[in-house]
Amino acid sequence: MSGAGVDIDARGLKCPWPALRLARTMRTAESAVIVADDPLAxxxxxxxxxxxxxxxxxxxxAIGPGWRVFR
Structure with missing residues (x-):
């Protein structure tokens, strides 16, 4: 992943969808970045x-604040 890249753009998705997308990405990735705008995210x-x-x-x-997740 590039430094400015975003692995998961979950803007507009309501929970639990951002977390589900993160879980799916992390099945094969050592790290991920997720951007989500749901207040529960x-x-x-x-x-x-x-x-x-x-x-x-x-x-x-590049598209706003997010979270970096590592194994």
């Missing part, structure tokens, strides 16, 4: 990451 992404043992943190992308 940060909590859903954090819960998924905690459940799976992933590290998650905020990051800036």
């Amino acid at each position: 940060p909590r859903e992404i954090a819960a998924l990451a905690a459940e799976r043992g992933w590290t998650v943190g905020p990051c800036a992308t």
Whole structure:
């Protein structure tokens, strides 16, 4: 993934869809960046990451704020 790239553009999707897309991406990826604008997304992404043992943190992308997730 490039530094400015976005793996998952989940803007406009309501939860649980952003977290489901993240889970699907992380099946084969070591890391991902997700941008989601649903107000519940940060909590859903954090819960998924905690459940799976992933590290998650905020990051800036070309299309707005998002989260970088690592295995």
